[in-house]
Amino acid sequence: DTGVSQDPRHKITKRGQNVxxxxxxxxEHNRLYWYRQTLGQGPEFLTYFQNEAQLEKSRLLSDRFxxxxxxxxxxTLEIQRTEQGxxxxxxxxxxxxxxxxxxTQYFGPGTRLTVL
Amino acid sequence: xxxVTQIPAALSVPEGENLVLNCSFTDSAIYNLQWFRQxxxxxxxxxxxxxxxxxxxxxxxxNASLDKSSGRSTLYLAASQPGDSAxxxxxxxxxxxxxxxxxxxxxxxxxxx
Numbered sequence: 001d002t003g004v005s006q007d008p009r010h011k012i013t014k015r016g017q018n019v020x021x022x023x024x025x026x027x028e029h030n031r032l033y034w035y036r037q038t039l040g041q042g043p044e045f046l047t048y049f050q051n052e053a054q055l056e057k058s059r060l061l062s063d064r065f066x067x068x069x070x071x072x073x074x075x076t077l078e079i080q081r082t083e084q085g086x087x088x089x090x091x092x093x094x095x096x097x098x099x100x101x102x103x104t105q106y107f108g109p110g111t112r113l114t115v116l
Numbered sequence: 117x118x119x120v121t122q123i124p125a126a127l128s129v130p131e132g133e134n135l136v137l138n139c140s141f142t143d144s145a146i147y148n149l150q151w152f153r154q155x156x157x158x159x160x161x162x163x164x165x166x167x168x169x170x171x172x173x174x175x176x177x178x179n180a181s182l183d184k185s186s187g188r189s190t191l192y193l194a195a196s197q198p199g200d201s202a203x204x205x206x207x208x209x210x211x212x213x214x215x216x217x218x219x220x221x222x223x224x225x226x227x228x229x
Contacts, residue, residue, distance in 0.1 A: 004159075033216065042120070042205050042219030043160070056216070091159060093217075104150060105217060107160040 004108035012114045020078045021111045025094030035091040118143045122220035137191040139206030147209040154203045
């Protein structure tokens with residue numbers, strides 16, 4: 001098992017363009033999370049999936065953001081009409097179903113987005 | 117709403133010193149508390165996880181304690197080394213639903229040779 005992977009690692013785009021990020025979780029992990037981290041801050045929760053169902057979304061996730069997890073495997077996060085305020089590190093994490101208090105979230109390396 | 121605060125925001129110490137990082141949270145209804153390490157531009161690595169029913173956990177030179185009633189956790193690092201330089205993040209897991217993590221802003225640690 002190679003852990004959580006994210007693609008691309010870096011993305012530079014112009015304001016107004018659409019971008020899409022991909023996350024491949026640890027195989028057989030039912031839960032998948034997206035977080036956003038701005039410079040000098042801790043990560044903030046965006047949304048989470050249990051299998052293919054998106055069960056919770058943060059108020060941070062405006063209508064320009066959409067996330068999917070078809071077939072309960074990899075996930076994509078799309079940002080439409082990017083703004084400079086979207087510049088951040090987007091982190092993906094996965095975990096087992098969460099029935100044990102020792103279940104931890106395993107994080108990917110992140111996708112660094114820069115909006116010019 | 118759960119809020120997590122870490123003090124100090126940055127810390128610089130000479131190699132070999134023992135040090136303590138602090139974390140406080142406002143709502144004691146947590147599932148667990150974790151300490152993570154983050155190197156510049158990289159993802160997060162879990163260091164220690166303390167279940168809500170536990171008081172402390174140890175791994176190598178790291179020891180983390182949890183006092184749920186007062187909403188505090190400390191991370192103790194013994195015999196610091198330059199390779200320990202990184203940002204250390206504290207996060208609590210919300211007890212309901214997604215068990216999402218709520219993070220503090222981190223402590224940026226520099227160990228000087």
